Amino acid sequence: MWQVVGHETAVALLDNSLKSGKLSHAYLFVGPPHVGKMTLALNLAQALNCEGDEKPCNACSSCQRIAGLKHADVQVIGINGRAEISIDQIREMERFVTLKPFEGRNRVFIIDGAEHLSPEAANCLLKTLEEPPPNVQLMLLTVNERLLWTTVHSRCQKLELRPLPILVVEQALIKRWEVAPERARVLAKLSSGCLGWAVGAFCDDQVLSERMERLSALLQLASEGRAERFTYAAQLASQFSRNRGAIREVLSLWVGWWRDLLLIKGGCRDFITNIDQETTLYREAGNYHFTGIKGFIESLQQAMEALVQNANPRLVLDVLMLNMPKRKGGLEA
Numbered sequence: 001m002w003q004v005v006g007h008e009t010a011v012a013l014l015d016n017s018l019k020s021g022k023l024s025h026a027y028l029f030v031g032p033p034h035v036g037k038m039t040l041a042l043n044l045a046q047a048l049n050c051e052g053d054e055k056p057c058n059a060c061s062s063c064q065r066i067a068g069l070k071h072a073d074v075q076v077i078g079i080n081g082r083a084e085i086s087i088d089q090i091r092e093m094e095r096f097v098t099l100k101p102f103e104g105r106n107r108v109f110i111i112d113g114a115e116h117l118s119p120e121a122a123n124c125l126l127k128t129l130e131e132p133p134p135n136v137q138l139m140l141l142t143v144n145e146r147l148l149w150t151t152v153h154s155r156c157q158k159l160e161l162r163p164l165p166i167l168v169v170e171q172a173l174i175k176r177w178e179v180a181p182e183r184a185r186v187l188a189k190l191s192s193g194c195l196g197w198a199v200g201a202f203c204d205d206q207v208l209s210e211r212m213e214r215l216s217a218l219l220q221l222a223s224e225g226r227a228e229r230f231t232y233a234a235q236l237a238s239q240f241s242r243n244r245g246a247i248r249e250v251l252s253l254w255v256g257w258w259r260d261l262l263l264i265k266g267g268c269r270d271f272i273t274n275i276d277q278e279t280t281l282y283r284e285a286g287n288y289h290f291t292g293i294k295g296f297i298e299s300l301q302q303a304m305e306a307l308v309q310n311a312n313p314r315l316v317l318d319v320l321m322l323n324m325p326k327r328k329g330g331l332e333a
């Protein structure tokens with residue numbers, strides 16, 4: 001009764017380890033945003049505290065409370081709008097690590113966004129990662145394992161969660177969330193295999209309207225001059241310290257858009273992601289040369305990498321704006 005959709009290898013490994021009593025004391029779940037890392041972590045927390053026969057049963061009071069994040073023995077630690085996970089948060093966690101479980105059999109700590117652990121927080125966590133008390137399970141979730149402290153990484157067993165096949169997302173939306181088939185098809189494509197994004201977009205219209213705003217800004221920028229592009233870069237860069245995830249989302253959306261233009265140029269229409277924007281994509285594809293699109297995708301990937309490496313965001317985004325190709329016969333960039 002594991003609730004997570006797909007990720008069969010990870011589920012089988014955890015299930016077998018659980019049944020044979022050979023769970024690692026600390027797991028690292030690596031995967032893109034909304035791919036299912038938290039769902040899998042909560043599922044394991046349920047399995048460790050389930051009162052039913054087939055664990056996790058997802059029906060007993062313990063499973064239900066864990067799903068609703070209301071179980072006293074399951075804690076989620078995250079950045080919660082701050083720049084990093086602080087040593088105070090980890091010290092607070094360590095205080096609970098030494099206590100016996102309140103209501104279940106195991107204490108579970110989920111560190112969401114483990115790449116944001118401050119150096120002091122990571123250092124503080126090492127001892128628990130090395131020698132956790134009995135009945136304590138740690139799970140660290142990250143979108144970028146390269147940003148994780150090596151000392152932390154080496155003490156965890158890594159499980160990688162990759163995007164699901166689009167058809168799996170589509171079927172899950174129809175069967176489990178009762179999404180109408182045509183809408184499910186579009187959302188599954190737009191999700192790039194990250195079911196959590198598709199469910200979020202189905203439940204909250206804001207997700208899709210924000211995406212449209214970001215795409216509109218991109219289209220607008222393509223026909224504007226340097227001054228407007230630099231103004232946009234400055235706005236984006238100013239958000240960076242507050243919300244790195246939002247910048248990553250914008251740049252990922254851009255990569256997807258320009259990749260779609262490349263696919264249309266190459267006659268591979270069936271593989272495009274932004275299927276709700278097909279008409280615009282065809283129109284835009286005619287405005288650029290193949291090499292210009294390809295070059296800009298590389299620039300976007302370099303920019304994302306540079307931001308991961310903590311380069312100056314304003315500088316990175318300014319360079320990106322300069323590299324955005326000119327429309328054929330369009331305005332001077």
Ligand SMILES: [Zn+2]
Nearest residue numbers: 050057060063
């Ligand atoms: Zn249960």
